[in-house]
Amino acid sequence: MDPRTGLPVVGMVGGGQLARMTHQAAIALGQSLRVLALTPEDGAALVAADVRYGDHTDLAALRTFAKGCDVVTFDHEHVPTEHIRALAAEGVPVHPGVDALIYAQDKRAMRERLSTLAPMPAWQPVNLPEDVVEFGDRVGWPVVLKAARGGYDGRGVWLVSDAQEATEQTARLIEAGTPLIVEERVALRRELAVQVARSPFGQVAAYPVVETVQREGICVEVLAPAPALPEALALRAQQLAIDIANALGVVGMLAVELFEVDGVGESGLVVNELAMRPHNSGHWTIEGARTSQFEQHLRAVLDYPMGETTLTAPAVVMANVLGGPDGGMSIDERLHHLFAADPGAKVHLYGKQVRPGRKIGHVTVLGDDMEDVRARAARAARWLREGK
């Protein structure tokens, strides 16, 4: 507890935009997020009052950071599993706990653990290049090779076309020490995501199912609710996420990324990935849901009762803002133009230097008509990216 306020201190390992936006939510709850950042330029370090510096792979730094925290939680998946286990063994309340988090850190562990819980693409672990060739010959080419650990935003995922490419690519990655799995390339209709939050008490709150639109492996848009999703499929997706959260004992936010498919299993859904933290596919909740995923994550890890997850408008679209070409116009000027063009667009900038392709923020637009809202969000993101 913070003696100045009588309210809890949540420590978040990692100082990126997720910590930055979690701090915003913490302020409303009377708290001040404690952040473990790498540098003073980290997005959260620019705005939070209680910033400590240290490397998330350094157990001593994590130990020092955890002192005085009521709960320790995470902005990313890159804290070594054994360090989290060590902290927990020393009595630090860590949420999500390592026995859950491991399935967000390690795709092989996740695929193994979910095999009896959820529909998934065909997959197998990779120890040798031959494993990939055998798998591709069996399920059909191309196949998807994935780093079991450390991938994000399209990194750590490789589409492999045939046996020769598989052999070369896999040999190179094994040589580099990358742990691998291989998956069938699913013929998907579209990608969906469900956010749920679970508290230590076991309360689970599920958000409406959303559609996530990817381009080159990076999420560019999230549509809430997922347009024209049959009610039965939406309920099945939410139930799947709730079942996973319960079975794995997740505490905090869980994002389940799904493929909507024809003819795989009976459900029309297969699980792609899990994240156990506020997630890009849930940024729309800041304005679009009664409780944002950031507030919900805090409520969950602190074992507060969960907040309402209902939509605040019939149609909500979040569009990521990537750094664009330097068109001689500063981000501040672009913001002026965007605000003039659309007074209703809500902007979230992460305090990052603009670099081409870098995720520097997002915009959210709310309204009654999904097509209209989607066009406005795309235009707003383009203003911030290109200044026109």
Added chain:
Amino acid sequence: MDPRTGLPVVGMVGGGQLARMTHQAAIALGQSLRVLALTPEDGAALVAADVRYGDHTDLAALRTFAKGCDVVTFDHEHVPTEHIRALAAEGVPVHPGVDALIYAQDKRAMRERLSTLAPMPAWQPVNLPEDVVEFGDRVGWPVVLKAARGGYDGRGVWLVSDAQEATEQTARLIEAGTPLIVEERVALRRELAVQVARSPFGQVAAYPVVETVQREGICVEVLAPAPALPEALALRAQQLAIDIANALGVVGMLAVELFEVDGVGESGLVVNELAMRPHNSGHWTIEGARTSQFEQHLRAVLDYPMGETTLTAPAVVMANVLGGPDGGMSIDERLHHLFAADPGAKVHLYGKQVRPGRKIGHVTVLGDDMEDVRARAARAARWLREGK
């Protein structure tokens, strides 16, 4: 400009809850509010990254603080007028400027300035106790004696019943050096408020008119929109606020507190007070309007185009949370109970130690039916105050 982000640095003098909530809004805009606080326990100092310490009545401290700020603005009205004038003369962009702000700082100046602009209660300046007696005998007893400067939340306002009380009370206040005005006690139906924002460019955005419910001089509830307010009266109130903002050259948020009355002037409205900053009567905008008053204040002082001011729900109620009796239950426990009782209530705590009667936060509830929403907001505030 902050070289790390390419975005502007707004400095806010004063570290209370208004600065705290403005910092939250600044984060979304990619900024980090620079705060001039008195102590590390100030609400904003607990959560902001860029906090400087100094007294707002110390010109040297203000000068140091202003260095590197793109704009300087205010969390309260207590910065000496001559200091603001000095800063502006030295080239510091100060918004609102002193020629506007004076009318929020000084009730006598405000009444004089608005005399040709807006309907107002009968009033007159007070130099001697006899002035009050003469005024009361003329307009009728009781009358309202007000400190021309420095009052808030019911402080600096005295209801005076007759000539004898007027003489004693006024003599005592004059003796203490309090500058005074006296006003008729208006037979009001209810209190209303309008928020508008104005930019240096001259763009003005008006929020829907709200009803403010006071108890013992302290605002306890704000209802948005003001229930059963005739459209014509609502438009007149908004136009009045826009006219005042333009005439005074306000930059930033302006809150115009109004009395709805019978038979005073032709408008059915008289102006009670002005505030030129985010104001308690506008806290409902955080969830209840598309653009919060805190974001709007930043946009205005930075000369960004204004954001949309439309309601996000048909009925929005903000209830202030006052510190209650110590019922053996911590604020954290009370929060648990509130969240269990109403998962949709939005809480804003200011990081203050709980003391009876102290404004420690507010709650906002949104919905379709004003009576229902109002009951929920009152109950939520009671949970946080009394734990039951």
